[in-house]
Amino acid sequence: MNAQPASIAETLEHVRARIEHADEAPTLDALAQFAGLSPSHLQRAFRRRYGMSPAEYHRARRFGQLKAALRDGAAVADAVYEAGFGSGSRVYENSDRLLGMTPASYRAGGAGASIRYTTTATPLGRLLVAATARGICAVTLGANDAELEARLAAEFPQAARERVDAGREEWLDAVIARIASELGWSDAAAPALPPLDVAATAFQWRVWNALTRIPAGETRSYGELAAAIGAPKAARAVGNACGNNRLALIVPCHRxxxxxxxxxxxxWGVERKRTLLAQERRRATPPEARRKQG
Known part of the structure; x- marks a missing residue:
C-alpha cells in the first residue's frame, strides 16, 4: 500500500481495519510495509490517533470480545477461544491488567477482586469514584450514596467493595481533585490522572479517546464524532460507545x-447534562463577552 496519495488518517484507518480482521496480531514490520511507512513512524502515528499501539489495539479488541462473552455467561474456556486467544494461559497473563481480575473472576461478578471507593458532594449531585489495584474502574453521578453504591454492586456483585474516607486513597482523591479543577469547582491545579482499569472494545476506546479531545464549552454530534474517528457511517455505534462509558466527567461523553x-x-441524567454543558459554555466564554451578555 502506498501511503503518499492518501492522507495519513486514511492510511491509519486502513491499518486499523487490517488489525480488526486479523486472527493473529500482525507484526509491526508487516503493518508498516502494508502502510508504506517506517515501523517507528507507524507506531507513533497510530498511538497518536488511537491512543494505543497497533499491538495494544489488537489485544484490546480481543479483550472486548472476551468481556462480552463472559458477561453473557459463556464458559471461560469457550470465551477465551472465541475471542481469538490461542490458549488460556495467554489470556490469564494479561487479563488482570485489562479486566482488573481474571476472566473467571469477572464472569463471577468480580469474585476475588478488591474495589475501593469513595463518594463526595458536587454541584451535579453525589459523585462516586472506585478503583481496583490496577486503576480507576468507575466514576458515576447520582442523587445519593445508596444509588451509587447499588450501581457499583450491580457491576461487581461478588467483588470485595470497601468504602474509604476522603483523603485516605491517593487515586480516588486525585480523580475528585482533577474533576473539580477542570470543571471550575476548585481553583487548585488539576493533578495527573491515575491509571484507568476499564475494559472496552477497541472501537469504544477510539470513541472515548476522541471524546477527550472535545474542548470544554464545545459539543459534537454523534455523526461528527463518527467522522472524526474515520467511521462516518457509525453514528449509532458511537452513541452506543458513549452509552457504555463508565467514567463520568473523565471521559466527557456529555459533550x-x-x-x-x-x-x-x-x-447520569439529561438535566445534569444540560447543567454541565451550560456551566462549561460559561467558563469558556471570555469575561468581557460574559459581561456583554449579562
Whole structure:
C-alpha cells in the first residue's frame, strides 16, 4: 500500500481495519510495509490517533470480545477461544491488567477482586469514584450514596467493595481533585490522572479517546464524532460507545449531542447534562463577552 496519495488518517484507518480482521496480531514490520511507512513512524502515528499501539489495539479488541462473552455467561474456556486467544494461559497473563481480575473472576461478578471507593458532594449531585489495584474502574453521578453504591454492586456483585474516607486513597482523591479543577469547582491545579482499569472494545476506546479531545464549552454530534474517528457511517455505534462509558466527567461523553442540536440522553441524567454543558459554555466564554451578555 502506498501511503503518499492518501492522507495519513486514511492510511491509519486502513491499518486499523487490517488489525480488526486479523486472527493473529500482525507484526509491526508487516503493518508498516502494508502502510508504506517506517515501523517507528507507524507506531507513533497510530498511538497518536488511537491512543494505543497497533499491538495494544489488537489485544484490546480481543479483550472486548472476551468481556462480552463472559458477561453473557459463556464458559471461560469457550470465551477465551472465541475471542481469538490461542490458549488460556495467554489470556490469564494479561487479563488482570485489562479486566482488573481474571476472566473467571469477572464472569463471577468480580469474585476475588478488591474495589475501593469513595463518594463526595458536587454541584451535579453525589459523585462516586472506585478503583481496583490496577486503576480507576468507575466514576458515576447520582442523587445519593445508596444509588451509587447499588450501581457499583450491580457491576461487581461478588467483588470485595470497601468504602474509604476522603483523603485516605491517593487515586480516588486525585480523580475528585482533577474533576473539580477542570470543571471550575476548585481553583487548585488539576493533578495527573491515575491509571484507568476499564475494559472496552477497541472501537469504544477510539470513541472515548476522541471524546477527550472535545474542548470544554464545545459539543459534537454523534455523526461528527463518527467522522472524526474515520467511521462516518457509525453514528449509532458511537452513541452506543458513549452509552457504555463508565467514567463520568473523565471521559466527557456529555459533550456529544443529537444532530438537531438537542442534548440527547446521558447515563447520569439529561438535566445534569444540560447543567454541565451550560456551566462549561460559561467558563469558556471570555469575561468581557460574559459581561456583554449579562
Amino acid at each position: 456529544v449531542i443529537r444532530e438537531d442540536g438537542t442534548p440527547g440522553g446521558w447515563r
